[in-house]
Amino acid sequence: MKIDVLSLFPDMFTGVFGSSILKQAQDRNAVSLNVVDFRQYADNKHDKVDDYPYGGGAGMVLRAQPIFDAVEDLRKRNNTKPRVILLCPQGERYSQQKAEELAEEEHLILLCGHYEGYDERVRKHLVTDEISIGDYVLTGGEVGAMVVVDSVTRLLPGVLGNAESAITDSFSTGLLEHPHYTRPAEFRGMKVPDILLSGHHKRIEEWRERESLRRTWLRRPDLLERQDLNERQKEWIREFERNG
Incomplete structure (x- = not known):
């Protein structure tokens, strides 16, 4: 370009x-x-x-x-x-x-x-x-x-070291990005969520999707008005609303 x-x-x-x-x-x-x-x-x-x-x-x-x-x-x-x-x-x-x-x-x-x-x-x-x-x-x-x-x-081919980075950015999926953690697993008494240490990739992806939805619901609920949410995501939102 x-x-x-x-x-x-x-x-x-x-x-x-x-x-x-x-x-x-x-x-x-x-x-x-x-x-x-x-x-x-x-x-x-x-x-x-x-x-x-x-x-x-x-x-x-x-x-x-x-x-x-x-x-x-x-x-x-x-x-x-x-x-x-x-x-x-x-x-x-x-x-x-x-x-x-x-x-x-x-x-x-x-x-x-x-x-x-x-x-x-x-x-x-x-x-x-x-x-x-x-x-x-x-x-x-x-x-x-x-x-x-x-x-x-940063969206051009070969620019980012990991091509997936741009795909999962906030707003690229229509939602805000999920939380990130890195080493150490515990810092000043604050721990990384157990699911991220489990090695269970399918459950980790589900956690990330859920947390992405939660963060959007909390911070930018206006973005959800444009989303075609599936039934699982709708149930998560109902759960967020129940738990506050």
């Missing part, structure tokens, strides 16, 4: 893209990450990318020309038809399902805005998706772009 990020502050990505799983993914050629300062596409001698809004108002607006030219250049260089994603508070709420959808693409271009916003012609005639990582406003789209890149990259 190829991911290009258009930002006025490319240095913000150095540590994130050069560390941990994202660095390993690039080393394995699972993904190519490229950050472009779209100021270099400005068509004026001062490299100005923003201007005052028509009709007046507070703040500055990013001009359409540098962004259009940057995206068109990246399309031409890569000979692709990328998904062009605008990071903005007005976009679709980001989800694991959206990450899984984007992970199927060959080429993504992420647009990081600043100031008051974008010229509306960017939104209407250039982008294919608008994404928000939450109901709050940041100083720019860079942090949102990092979230999207990280969540998409």
Whole structure:
């Protein structure tokens, strides 16, 4: 996969893209990450990318020309038809399902805005998706772009050491993930559940499914409204309700 990020502050990505799983993914050629300062596409001698809004108002607006030219250049260089994603508070709420959808693409271009916003012609005639990582406003789209890149990259084949990790993550199954434990079996009087030490794989899987359901019921009951629960899971929920 190829991911290009258009930002006025490319240095913000150095540590994130050069560390941990994202660095390993690039080393394995699972993904190519490229950050472009779209100021270099400005068509004026001062490299100005923003201007005052028509009709007046507070703040500055990013001009359409540098962004259009940057995206068109990246399309031409890569000979692709990328998904062009605008990071903005007005976009679709980001989800694991959206990450899984984007992970199927060959080429993504992420647009990081600043100031008051974008010229509306960017939104209407250039982008294919608008994404928000939450109901709050940041100083720019860079942090949102990092979230999207990280969540998409870890889903690509060969990126995670264990392919099952992404499948069982919270939200991938529609439920929150079950609790995890590691050595020692007892720490400061706190013990690992006996079932996890039993070696009985079928019972362990059932315990994990049950605890995943319990954690979702306790913390994110709204997620259960979208689940097609089987009879066993429904009985577990009735038991949770009885026991509080």
